[in-house]
Amino acid sequence: MSNKDTKTKDIAINNLTVDYITKLGTLTAVENISFEVLEGKSIGVVGESGSGKSTLGLALIKSLPHNGIVRSGNIKINDKDISKIQEKEFDEVYRWKEIAMIFQGSMNSLDPVFSIEKQMKEILKVHRIKDGGTYDSAIKKALSAVGLDPEKTTKRYPHELSGGMKQRIVIANSLLLEPSILIADEPTTALDVITQAQIIGLLKKMKDTKKMKIIIITHDLSLIPSLVDKVMIMYAGQAVEISDIKTILDNPLHPYTQALIKSIPHINSAKKPIQFILGNTPNLLNIKKGCRFRDRCPHAFGMCENDPPDIHIESNIVKCWLYDKEIKVTKN
Structure with a gap:
């Protein structure tokens, strides 16, 4: 561990x-x-x-x-x-x-033919964690951390679990080696x-x-x-x-x-209708110079055809020409 x-x-x-x-x-x-x-x-x-x-x-x-x-x-x-x-x-x-990752859609990656316990033990084995009585304690600790009862969970199969429970299992798997x-x-x-x-x-x-x-x-x-x-x-x-x-x-x-x-x-x-962002994202295989949001931006102006800098404003870092002080002076 x-x-x-x-x-x-x-x-x-x-x-x-x-x-x-x-x-x-x-x-x-x-x-x-x-x-x-x-x-x-x-x-x-x-x-x-x-x-x-x-x-x-x-x-x-x-x-x-x-x-x-x-x-x-x-x-x-x-x-x-x-x-x-x-x-x-x-x-x-x-x-x-x-460092561990919960991958997108990973709750659907649980193997339907193996119990939760067997799948969690396999993770420990793959990462060369020696048993010595630690497998059960590691699994119990990880399941408890995500709010699942180890006694009621380890012998069950994925199809017996709700979507929320399966996602908790996936999170527990990511916690097994204590990242x-x-x-x-x-x-x-x-x-x-x-x-x-x-x-x-x-x-x-x-x-x-x-x-x-x-x-x-x-x-x-x-x-x-x-x-x-x-x-x-x-x-x-x-x-x-x-x-x-x-x-x-x-x-x-x-x-x-x-x-x-x-x-x-x-x-x-x-009372207040949802607003939509019109237009489409740019093709990343053919990126044009300038702000990548300009074709969808209601505030776009000539300077947006140049790559915007990162501008620090108090606790924000924003990539937008609207906040460049020199440009604002020029515009006025």
Whole structure:
């Protein structure tokens, strides 16, 4: 099992760029992404389909498909650049032991012909954890941590469990080797609203009690305010805004962030219709110079044909020409 000192390790991503090599050319799915997550903290990575958020998660755990490569940047756990180490070392030292991932749709990956206990023991065996009586205790500890009764759960099969229970099993699997960093990619997909809230509550409890560092990837900004400390909004492979969750919700700066928040349905939506984001995301195989949101942006102007810089405004970092002081003077 992992040592206690792993709980103090932080993760920092610096200027990470990830490409996919395709028959049609090179597609840059993630471009110059930087953020860090400290002990007991969490960040939400939010964006629509194709924004690069899942690719980012796969890169962090070195599980990119065969045509995916980290072109530049680094991923550091406690100052160790894991993007540069060999696969064997990553498997032996880091994967599932220091950093684990709940993959999108992973509750459907549970093997229907094996009991939950057998599948959890297999994880421990694959990662060369010697039994010595520790398998049962590790499984019991992981299941208890996600609110499941080990006595009632271990002998059951996936088809005997509800969607919410299966998702809890998947989370328990990720906790078996006691990682300090957890990436959760759309962990509430296909679950009902009540179960979604329970899963988010469970992740928050893990963050607060175990001091885990959690990176949650989602398309639904409304799911995560109670869980995350910071939010990174992604669009077409880039981070267009980063700030603490309260600032993002109360004072969003980037037009895309503003549009995302306006598209969240509320209980009184009948009085205030949901707003939609018109247009389509750009083709990442043929990216034009300039702001990638400009063709859908109601505030676009001439300067948007140039690549926008990252502008720091109090606790926000926003990639938008609207907040460049010199440009605002010129416009006026």
